[in-house]
Amino acid sequence: xxxxxxxxxxxxxxxxxxxxxxxxxxxxxxxxxxxxxxxxxxxxxxxxxxxxxxxxxxxxxxxxxxxxxxxxxxxxxxxxxxxxxxxxxxxxxxxxxxxxxxxxxxxxxxxxxxxxxxxxxxxxxxxxxxxxxxxxxxxxxxxxxxxxxxxxxxxxxxxxxxxxxxxxxxxxxxxxxxxxxxxxxxxxxxxxxxxxxxxxxxxxxxxxxxxxxxxxxxxxxxxxxxxxxxxxxxxxxxxxxxxxxxxxxxxxxxxxxxxxxxxxxxxxxxxxxxxxxxxxxxxxxxxxxxxxxxxxxxxxxxxx
Amino acid sequence: xxxxxxxxxxxxxxxxxxxxxxxxxxxxxxxxxxxxxxxxxxxxxxxxxxxxxxxxxxxxxxxxxxxxxxxxxxxxxxxxxxxxxxxxxxxxxxxxxxxxxxxxxxxxxxxxxxxxxxxxxxxxxxxxxxxxxxxxxxxxxxxxxxxxxxxxxxxxxxxxxxxxxxxxxxxxxxxxxxxxxxxxxxxxxxxxxxxxxxxxxxxxxxxxxxxxxxxxxxxxxxxxxxxxxxxxxxxxxxxxxxxxxxxxxxxxxxxxxxxxxxxxxxxxxxxxxxxxxxxxxxxxxxxxxxxxxxxxxxxxxxxxxxxxxxxxxxxxxxxxxxxxx
Numbered sequence: 027x028x029x030x031x032x033x034x035x036x037x038x039x040x041x042x043x044x045x046x047x048x049x050x051x052x053x054x055x056x057x058x059x060x061x062x063x064x065x066x067x068x069x070x071x072x073x074x075x076x077x078x079x080x081x082x083x084x085x086x087x088x089x090x091x092x093x094x095x096x097x098x099x100x101x102x103x104x105x106x107x108x109x110x111x112x113x114x115x116x117x118x119x120x121x122x123x124x125x126x127x128x129x130x131x132x133x134x135x136x137x138x139x140x141x142x143x144x145x146x147x148x149x150x151x152x153x154x155x156x157x158x159x160x161x162x163x164x165x166x167x168x169x170x171x172x173x174x175x176x177x178x179x180x181x182x183x184x185x186x187x188x189x190x191x192x193x194x195x196x197x198x199x200x201x202x203x204x205x206x207x208x209x210x211x212x213x214x215x216x217x218x219x220x221x222x223x224x225x226x227x228x229x230x231x232x233x234x235x236x237x238x239x240x241x242x243x244x245x246x247x248x249x250x251x252x253x254x255x256x257x258x259x260x261x262x263x264x265x266x267x268x269x270x271x272x273x274x275x276x277x278x279x280x281x282x283x284x285x286x287x288x289x290x291x292x293x294x295x296x297x298x299x300x301x302x303x304x305x306x307x308x309x310x311x312x313x314x315x316x317x318x319x320x321x322x323x324x325x326x327x328x329x330x
Numbered sequence: 331x332x333x334x335x336x337x338x339x340x341x342x343x344x345x346x347x348x349x350x351x352x353x354x355x356x357x358x359x360x361x362x363x364x365x366x367x368x369x370x371x372x373x374x375x376x377x378x379x380x381x382x383x384x385x386x387x388x389x390x391x392x393x394x395x396x397x398x399x400x401x402x403x404x405x406x407x408x409x410x411x412x413x414x415x416x417x418x419x420x421x422x423x424x425x426x427x428x429x430x431x432x433x434x435x436x437x438x439x440x441x442x443x444x445x446x447x448x449x450x451x452x453x454x455x456x457x458x459x460x461x462x463x464x465x466x467x468x469x470x471x472x473x474x475x476x477x478x479x480x481x482x483x484x485x486x487x488x489x490x491x492x493x494x495x496x497x498x499x500x501x502x503x504x505x506x507x508x509x510x511x512x513x514x515x516x517x518x519x520x521x522x523x524x525x526x527x528x529x530x531x532x533x534x535x536x537x538x539x540x541x542x543x544x545x546x547x548x549x550x551x552x553x554x555x556x557x558x559x560x561x562x563x564x565x566x567x568x569x570x571x572x573x574x575x576x577x578x579x580x581x582x583x584x585x586x587x588x589x590x591x592x593x594x595x596x597x598x599x600x601x602x603x604x605x606x607x608x609x610x611x612x613x614x615x616x617x618x619x620x621x622x623x624x625x626x627x628x629x630x631x632x633x634x635x636x637x638x639x640x641x642x643x644x645x646x647x648x649x650x651x652x653x654x655x
Contacts, residue, residue, distance in 0.1 A: 263593075
């Protein structure tokens, strides 16, 4: 309960960025769920970093047995931990390398969503008036687009590339973060320390970025964590539907490959269960982290 | 009443914006919209005549208004590949999508509300500690992956359900209604519904749980407790009734949202609905059909957003007084 009281940093002189950052870094230690989330992220980051060492076989290489025959649909065993695909590719290697594209998609979408959402939220909330009206109407419009259909139409026509999927996800996700950040700015704007800065003659931009923005940072972080999960699920769904980047190894591409080459009827669970579990782990980690930040920094937003 | 009108205009304008965006998006696609009609044997004059016939020689803004006027009359042009009216094709598959969505949502919400209320009541127990992360995990799983696992287990392995489609080959029915109410159709419907319901139950469950926890501390519950009512009557008669309001609104929103999300479920189970139609149309570059399917999904979304706004006002009288815009 003691932590709840200072949910919004107190009005202290000086730059609030450092204390906010310190509290953000300490948060996972207070919330066991958030701690688990951070651990999961770290684990996947390490796997992505050391993919070459963890999986020495090229994930797209077509493998042959010693007798010179195609090593297709080999069951899991000592040589291939998760077996091989119908074209003789190592499933374990694909899973390990898939971590890279998942993190690339997730992080780039998260950075765009958090940046755009934060800037729009700050501007709309602080300046109000026409700026606010225009920005929020654009947000409303983006929110009334059906999510997956929009991504499909965009990637189907602009070309099936990972960057187009990230773009589509960013277009659809920034509005919800911008809205919440805007409402938070509305309350911060009226606080005493902002008023004090205004009286001492600080410019609007200085107040916005030096006094208000640092306090918004935890919220931006919450939406970034959520965006990571959404982007990865969306990339997987789009790849599964056949509009993904066919040159990159991703968990979605693995699932599509398994589905179209009848892995389901052959019962090759080792092919299609692990990529799904990985997606769930990464997305759940995002949920846990965002929940943790909401509980510590924004107790009133709980349950939304 | 003024508020109702305001919400209506709001949603209608959003839909108009989406329609506009879509028009220009499809126009900026590579190739002319006539690519599928123009034959290499046609000479320049004939091609020009064709452009005129389709109104493509007019300026863009004029084309835009013709497009809007046509849309209002339900006219969306011809599918490039099926050479049939887009509207006819859409209306053919729409019932399948609606049935899939509504059945799954109803099952998911009945289960979610009951389980959510029960979990709120079990607050602090080990059941809660296991159940809440488990529910979060179902929300984190890609829908199509749940579908794939269920297909492999229950259809290919156990053989309890057909692996796709909406009816067995070779069966004929006198009417569409007869087909929909046949056992065969239900048998095909079961697995997609189970998948979708598994995915959808998380939201009402978590929502109901957190609402119940909040409501349980309010005065009227304490009052009921002081009157000596049984715990069960307090939960069902007093707390649950009030906790249900946001869930009802979420249900209406859910109809709109899952119509769009059905895209993947329908593809996994080859369910002949509007989502699968969209995927097929986009992959063969059938622009009019893709556009039509997209607009239909966007229309349902806007409509259900409006219904949710209305429900919110009707169910919670505080809103109609206190809330602005």
